Amino acid sequence: MNTPEGPPNRFRQAFPQYAAVSPFFILFAIFGAFPVLFSIWLSFHSWDGIGQMKWVGLEQYSYLLTDPSFWKSITNTLVIWVISTVPMLMLALVIANALHNATRFRSFYRIAYFIPNITSVVAVTMVFGSIFSNNFGLLNAFLQSVGLNKIEWLSQPWGIKIAIATIVAWRWTGYNAIIFLAGLQAISSDIYEAARVDGASSRQMFWRITVPLLRPVILFTAVTSTIGGLQIFTESQVLFGSSGAIGGPGDGGLTIVSYLYDSAFGKNQFGYGAAIGWALFILIVLFSVINWRLIGGGDNDRITKRMQRRVDRKIAAEKAAAGKETVDAH
Numbered sequence: 001m002n003t004p005e006g007p008p009n010r011f012r013q014a015f016p017q018y019a020a021v022s023p024f025f026i027l028f029a030i031f032g033a034f035p036v037l038f039s040i041w042l043s044f045h046s047w048d049g050i051g052q053m054k055w056v057g058l059e060q061y062s063y064l065l066t067d068p069s070f071w072k073s074i075t076n077t078l079v080i081w082v083i084s085t086v087p088m089l090m091l092a093l094v095i096a097n098a099l100h101n102a103t104r105f106r107s108f109y110r111i112a113y114f115i116p117n118i119t120s121v122v123a124v125t126m127v128f129g130s131i132f133s134n135n136f137g138l139l140n141a142f143l144q145s146v147g148l149n150k151i152e153w154l155s156q157p158w159g160i161k162i163a164i165a166t167i168v169a170w171r172w173t174g175y176n177a178i179i180f181l182a183g184l185q186a187i188s189s190d191i192y193e194a195a196r197v198d199g200a201s202s203r204q205m206f207w208r209i210t211v212p213l214l215r216p217v218i219l220f221t222a223v224t225s226t227i228g229g230l231q232i233f234t235e236s237q238v239l240f241g242s243s244g245a246i247g248g249p250g251d252g253g254l255t256i257v258s259y260l261y262d263s264a265f266g267k268n269q270f271g272y273g274a275a276i277g278w279a280l281f282i283l284i285v286l287f288s289v290i291n292w293r294l295i296g297g298g299d300n301d302r303i304t305k306r307m308q309r310r311v312d313r314k315i316a317a318e319k320a321a322a323g324k325e326t327v328d329a330h
Contacts, residue, residue, distance in 0.1 A: 043274035053271075060275035070276065072251055073259040074283070076161065080255070081229035084165035088173050089221055093214075095173070096180030097206065110181070113174030125167055125238040129154070132163040154239065157252030164235045164253055172228070176221045183217035184210065215295060222291045230284050233257035256280050 043060055045053040064070055099109055116124070131138045132153040140150035153159035187210070195205050211218075232255045240248035246262045247254025256276065264273025 039274040039277060042271055043278055045271045047270045048268040049270050056271070060272050061279075063272070064275050064279060069251070069254070069259060070256075070279075073247075073254045073256045076157075076247070076252065077230055077232060077255045080161050080165050080168070080232060081226070083161065084168040085222075085225045085229050088169040089176060089218070089225065091169075092173050092176035092221070093180050093211075093218075095177040096184055097210065099177065099181050100184040110178060113177050115174070116171050117175040119171070121171070121234045122238055124171060125235050128163065128167045128170070129239050132159070132166075155249050157250045160239075160248050160250075160252035163239070164232065167235045168229065168232065172225065176225070179221055180214065180217060183214045187213050219292060219295045222295055223288050226287050226291055227284055230280065230287065231257050233261065237261070256283070 042053075044055060044057055046056045046060075047053040095113060099106060099113075102109065130136075134140070134150075134152040134154055137153065139153065144150055151159060153163050191209055191213075192205055195209055200208070236247065236253040236255055236258045240246060240253055245251065246258050246266070257280070260273050260276040260280070263269045263276060
């Protein structure tokens with residue numbers, strides 16, 4: 001007599017699927033989740049990487065708030081971020097608009113603008129280091145050719161910031177332009193045709209149609225640029241890593257990540273380096289939220305209310321015109 005079979009074991013049925021995706025979760029747990037959790041634990045300890053870990057509680061964070069080098073690295077990072085990100089996004093939007101309206105060689109221009117993003121950061125920084133060189137740089141040669149005095153770009157704090165910001169902008173402008181171009185292609189051409197029928201100029205269509213409809217894309221590029229801009233490291237390291245001062249003369253190129261690297265791997269203060277890392281995380285979250293509030297927070301509601309006000313004004317104007325025509329007729 002055959003016994004009735006029980007319900008199928010769901011775990012056994014799903015085991016092949018779980019086994020197929022398990023390598024990702026195992027690698028993420030080892031190389032992703034564990035280092036993050038360990039860095040939190042490490043930030044409450046004093047450890048040189050070899051000896052015994054010593055519990056110090058919040059001493060690392062209390063020292064962080066009074067560390068002048070840490071605050072200088074924040075100031076440098078924010079200045080470089082502003083002078084690189086703002087011109088970069090504006091130029092990327094202009095380039096994307098030009099590519100969107102181009103009729104010939106469109107694919108060639110897309111590839112040309114994207115190539116800087118996939119070029120080695122180290123190689124690009126070395127090239128720009130020669131361009132901004134104090135004595136034999138191409139930029140100083142150009143200034144002297146037009147009768148101006150040369151500038152010691154890599155010896156002055158502001159010159160260092162401008163050099164690093166130029167490298168960042170050169171590398172990411174094309175990438176953001178491609179992102180903007182994708183957003184522009186998602187805008188229906190019927191909107192522009194209706195605007196042209198109403199007599200809108202190219203400038204009015206750009207500022208009143210293109211920019212408002214690109215707000216989600218602008219928000220994305222602003223947030224990603226913020227995350228990347230606050231983690232600048234390679235440019236400063238390549239320019240000044242072999243000079244003994246990781247931030248260059250006057251620590252003009254000392255960024256938060258370079259200070260983290262110097263504290264953890266230069267001075268073997270791994271606990272303090274972990275504390276700097278979590279302070280950087282808080283800054284990234286803070287500025288990302290600020291960008292979201294300034295650019296994209298409540299965007300749909302604002303656009304809806306603005307369009308409703310315009311429609312109401314247009315209806316009121318039409319009613320007033322109709323009433324005046326009635327009075328004139330009588």
